[in-house]
Amino acid sequence: xxxxxxxxxxxxxxxxxxxxxxxxxxxxxxxxxxxxxxxxxxxxxxxxxxxxxxxxxxxxxxxxxxxxxxxxxxxxxxxxxxxxxxxxxxxxxxxxxxxxxxxxxxxxxxxxxxxxxxxxxxxxxxxxxxxxxxxxxxxxxxxxxxxxxxxxxxxxxxxxxxxxxxxxxxxxxxxxxxxxxxxxxxxxxxxxxxxxxxxxxxxxxxxxxxxxxxxxxxxxxxxxxxxxxxxxxxxxxxxxxxxxxxxxxxxxxxxxxxxxxxxxxxxxxxxxxxxxxxxxxxxxxxxxxxxxxxxxxxxxxxxxxxx
Amino acid sequence: xxxxxxxxxxxxxxxxxxxxxxxxxxxxxxxxxxxxxxxxxxxxxxxxxxxxxxxxxxxxxxxxxxxxxxxxxxxxxxxxxxxxxxxxxxxxxxxxxxxxxxxxxxxxxxxxxxxxxxxxxxxxxxxxxxxxxxxxxxxxxxxxxxxxxxxxxxxxxxxxxxxxxxxxxxxxxxxxxxxxxxxxxxxxxxxxxxxxxxxxxxxxxxxxxxxxxxxxxxxxxxxxxxxxxxxxxxxxxxxxxxxxxxxxxxxxxxxxxxxxxxxxxxxxxxxxxxxxxxxxxxxxxxxxxxxxxxxxxxxxxxxxxx
Numbered sequence: 001x002x003x004x005x006x007x008x009x010x011x012x013x014x015x016x017x018x019x020x021x022x023x024x025x026x027x028x029x030x031x032x033x034x035x036x037x038x039x040x041x042x043x044x045x046x047x048x049x050x051x052x053x054x055x056x057x058x059x060x061x062x063x064x065x066x067x068x069x070x071x072x073x074x075x076x077x078x079x080x081x082x083x084x085x086x087x088x089x090x091x092x093x094x095x096x097x098x099x100x101x102x103x104x105x106x107x108x109x110x111x112x113x114x115x116x117x118x119x120x121x122x123x124x125x126x127x128x129x130x131x132x133x134x135x136x137x138x139x140x141x142x143x144x145x146x147x148x149x150x151x152x153x154x155x156x157x158x159x160x161x162x163x164x165x166x167x168x169x170x171x172x173x174x175x176x177x178x179x180x181x182x183x184x185x186x187x188x189x190x191x192x193x194x195x196x197x198x199x200x201x202x203x204x205x206x207x208x209x210x211x212x213x214x215x216x217x218x219x220x221x222x223x224x225x226x227x228x229x230x231x232x233x234x235x236x237x238x239x240x241x242x243x244x245x246x247x248x249x250x251x252x253x254x255x256x257x258x259x260x261x262x263x264x265x266x267x268x269x270x271x272x273x274x275x276x277x278x279x280x281x282x283x284x285x286x287x288x289x290x291x292x293x294x295x296x297x298x299x300x301x302x303x304x305x306x307x
Numbered sequence: 308x309x310x311x312x313x314x315x316x317x318x319x320x321x322x323x324x325x326x327x328x329x330x331x332x333x334x335x336x337x338x339x340x341x342x343x344x345x346x347x348x349x350x351x352x353x354x355x356x357x358x359x360x361x362x363x364x365x366x367x368x369x370x371x372x373x374x375x376x377x378x379x380x381x382x383x384x385x386x387x388x389x390x391x392x393x394x395x396x397x398x399x400x401x402x403x404x405x406x407x408x409x410x411x412x413x414x415x416x417x418x419x420x421x422x423x424x425x426x427x428x429x430x431x432x433x434x435x436x437x438x439x440x441x442x443x444x445x446x447x448x449x450x451x452x453x454x455x456x457x458x459x460x461x462x463x464x465x466x467x468x469x470x471x472x473x474x475x476x477x478x479x480x481x482x483x484x485x486x487x488x489x490x491x492x493x494x495x496x497x498x499x500x501x502x503x504x505x506x507x508x509x510x511x512x513x514x515x516x517x518x519x520x521x522x523x524x525x526x527x528x529x530x531x532x533x534x535x536x537x538x539x540x541x542x543x544x545x546x547x548x549x550x551x552x553x554x555x556x557x558x559x560x561x562x563x564x565x566x567x568x569x570x571x572x573x574x575x576x577x578x579x580x581x582x583x584x585x586x587x588x589x590x591x592x593x594x595x596x597x598x599x600x601x602x603x604x605x606x607x608x609x610x611x612x613x
Contacts, residue, residue, distance in 0.1 A: 013429045019503040020422050024434075027419035027473060034454070034470045035441035041450035055453065100344065103337045116341045118599065119348050125591045127532030129550045133557050133584030134351050137358050137369060143577065145354055148370035177348065209326075209333035242535060246554075260447075267449040268539065280447020288444045 045278035058274075065278035074262065082258040085171055085239035090232050093176040093183060098225065100180060101187035102217060106209070120181025128246040135161075135174060135247070162251040171256070175243060183228075190224040191217065227298050234294030237287050259283050359384055359581035363574065383574040384582035394583070396545065397552040400464065401531060404548055405590075408468030408530035409523050412477075416522065420478050421507050424485035442475035448539075455540055466540035467548070468530050477522045484518040485511060520601040528591060553587050556580055 014021075040055075045065055047058040069075055100120065107113040123131075138145050141159035150157055160166040198216050207215070241260040248256035259279060267276030326334075350373075357373050362381035365372065388394045423434060451470060460466040488511060496506050512519070534550035541547060557580055574582075 010429055013427070017425070017428055017503070020425060020428060023418040023503060023507070024422050027415050027422075028437075030415055030473055031438060031441070033458075034451070034472070035438075037454050038450035039441060039444070039446055041453050042446040044450070044453075045446075099340070103340050103344075106333070106337050107341055108334060109338060109341075112338065112341050112345070116345050116348075118596070119345060121599070122592070122595060123348070125528050125532075125595060126588055127534065127550055129532070129534050129554050129557070130584050130588050133553065133580060134355050136557060137355050137577075137581060138351050143369050145350075145369045145373070148368040151368075152370070177351070181348075208329040210329055213333075245535070263447055263449070268452065273449050273453070277447060277449040280445075280449060284445045284447060291443050 042277060042281055044274050045281045047274055049274040049277075051273075061274075065275045066282060068275060069279050069282065074257070077254065078257060078259050078262050081255060082237055082239045084168065085244070085258060086232075086236045088168065088172040089175050089240070090229070092172055093180050094225075094229065094232070096176055096180050097183035098187055098221075101184040101191060101221075102213060104184070104188060105191040105217075106213070117181070120184065122181070123178040124182035126178065128242045131174060131178060131243070132246045135170070139170065161247060162249055164252050164255045167248070167252045167255055171240070171244060171247060174247075175240060186228060187221055187224060190221040194220045223301055226301050230294040230297050230301070234291040235287065236290060237283050355581050355584055359578055359585050361575055361578045361581075365575065369577075381574075381578075384578035385586070387574045387579060388582055388586060394552065394586075397547050397549045398586075400546060401549040404464055404467050404533075405527055405531050407465065408472075409527045411465075411468055411472045412474075412526040412530075413519065413523055415473050416478050416481060416526075417512075417519070418507065419473065420481035421485055421503075421511060423478070423482045425503075426486075426490075438475050438478065452539060461540055462543050462546060464541070464546060467533055467536050471529070471536075474526070474529075477525055481515075481518055481522055484515060488514055517601045520598055524594070524598045524601070527594070531591060549587050553583050556583050 044055055044058060046060060046062060047055075048061045049055070049058045104113055104117060126134075136144065139147075139160040141147060141157055144160075146160070147157040158166065160170055194217065198220075199212060202212050202216055237259060239258040239260070241258070241264075244256055244258055244261055245264070248261065260283075263276045263280045266272045266279070354369060354373050357375055358369060360380035360382065361372055361375070361384075362379065363383060365375070419438070422428065423431065423438075425431070428434075455461065455466055455470055460469065492510050493506050496510050501509065532550060534548075534554055537548050537551050541551070
């Protein structure tokens with residue numbers, strides 16, 4: 001096909017899809033306004049932002065904000081806390097979700113299975129404000145249930161949410177409590193896809209339940225496990241802003257502060273817009289490489305990456 | 308989500324083999340694990356519910372309160388909340404955000420997902436790139452905050468949902484669902500002279516109930532639960548949605564506690580706190596059983612292909 005006919009073909013194609021492009025108008029306006037203008041505004045990471053001068057009018061100062069952040073004492077602390085929470089959540093809730101999925105799949109009690117399923121998905125739909133209310137009833141220093149038990153056993157009540165030793169555990173366990181059921185869905189789906197004739201063959205060979213889980217179930221869902229781990233590693237810098245923002249308080253900042261909470265406080269409470277944007281962008285840039293890398297690996301493991 | 312083939316008999320076909328001791332042990336472990344888990348999930352929920360029904364003259368701690376018999380429950384906390392103009396207003400604001408948000412989000416997400424699902428569309432690759440770049444590269448909250456401030460959305464309810472009206476993730480899930488609809492259906496309509504908008508409305512939408520319910524639920528949950536954007540963008544008291552009011556009630560302590568919480572009437576403070584937790588969760592809890600069958604189906608379609 002010559003250059004000219006190819007172009008004509010393209011024009012014809014575009015013309016044919018005219019009404020399709022019309023459907024795009026509003027969504028595209030949305031993307032430009034609410035996705036690309038913020039990226040454009042991101043330039044204040046390299047500027048000494050003054051509200052009066054605006055984004056464009058403020059003076060360029062190069063990498064000064066980035067240097068301030070990397071050389072500050074809180075840099076390592078924020079990075080450590082962020083990784084501690086996201087890895088901690090992964091290590092606790094992933095095996096739990098897998099075990100839950102297998103237990104639901106293997107259970108021979110339909111009523112129990114249905115009840116657990118319904119109840120286990122539910123907390124995913126509750127906000128962290130609601131979760132905070134539930135945790136208060138459980139953990140409050142004066143009248144929380146856990147402290148009722150500690151007192152009944154003759155111990156001294158603990159204020160869990162302001163205790164630097166207890167706080168990280170509360171974050172990790174409350175996240176597992178809230179999200180375990182939801183994370184199990186994908187594994188349950190994978191389990192339902194296992195070819196039943198594998199189990200029949202195993203039964204004929206005389207394999208017991210343990211052996212079936214060990215040699216059929218787990219190997220069958222291994223690719224899904226690998227994919228979920230990779231995708232989670234791609235967002236490892238997102239340690240759960242809403243959760244920590246709701247649960248933390250000044251006494252536990254040293255173990256609770258993650259990159260996102262710090263950006264919020266620096267930017268919107270201390271009005272250090274430039275510095276906060278620089279830190280947000282630092283996180284965004286690393287996050288981008290992690291997501292792209294993990295998606296590439298997911299594709300290699302045969303998963304359908306999102307794009 | 309378990310269909311008929313979950314039945315053990317059909318899974319193993321006609322093979323009937325006597326379970327061994329190891330099998331019994333396994334089954335016992337599975338049952339124990341699920342029961343334990345049930346207790347772990349139920350206890351915090353139950354303790355919040357019983358706390359919210361606690362009568363004014365209750366003596367005892369929260370642990371004992373969990374075993375308070377229902378005929379001794381009191382609804383004074385709920386009466387106090389429902390009789391309070393501030394609470395009703397916050398609830399109403401949240402409803403407005405929920406309805407406005409889900410409608411806007413679906414109106415924007417469905418056409419975009421549909422267009423992206425047309426394989427022959429010239430420029431599809433660039434469109435995909437256009438929506439993926441901001442999804443992968445997140446510059447944080449400050450640049451968006453500056454934008455929202457600048458375009459005058461501050462102290463307007465749409466500030467909660469307009470800047471997040473399309474979630475790229477939800478859009479991609481929906482796209483892959485649309486891609487799964489057989490092409491012949493769309494082509495035959497096009498040959499009959501239907502425009503793309505007609506194809507979308509007459510062919511695609513009726514087949515996409517599950518995914519629309521699922522994505523609608525995801526958006527609805529996100530908007531109903533959002534407190535952070537409300538905190539950033541809504542300053543006026545009359546616009547506060549439920550999560551902000553709930554947060555103020557829960558965080559109130561000391562003197563403040565009396566000002567914030569006692570304004571609600573004569574129910575115990577702890578009961579008022581628990582009741583407002585429960586009331587905030589109620590719309591999601593009520594909608595949940597109806598939508599459960601859709602979201603399991605919908606999520607699975609989006610997440611695991613093949």
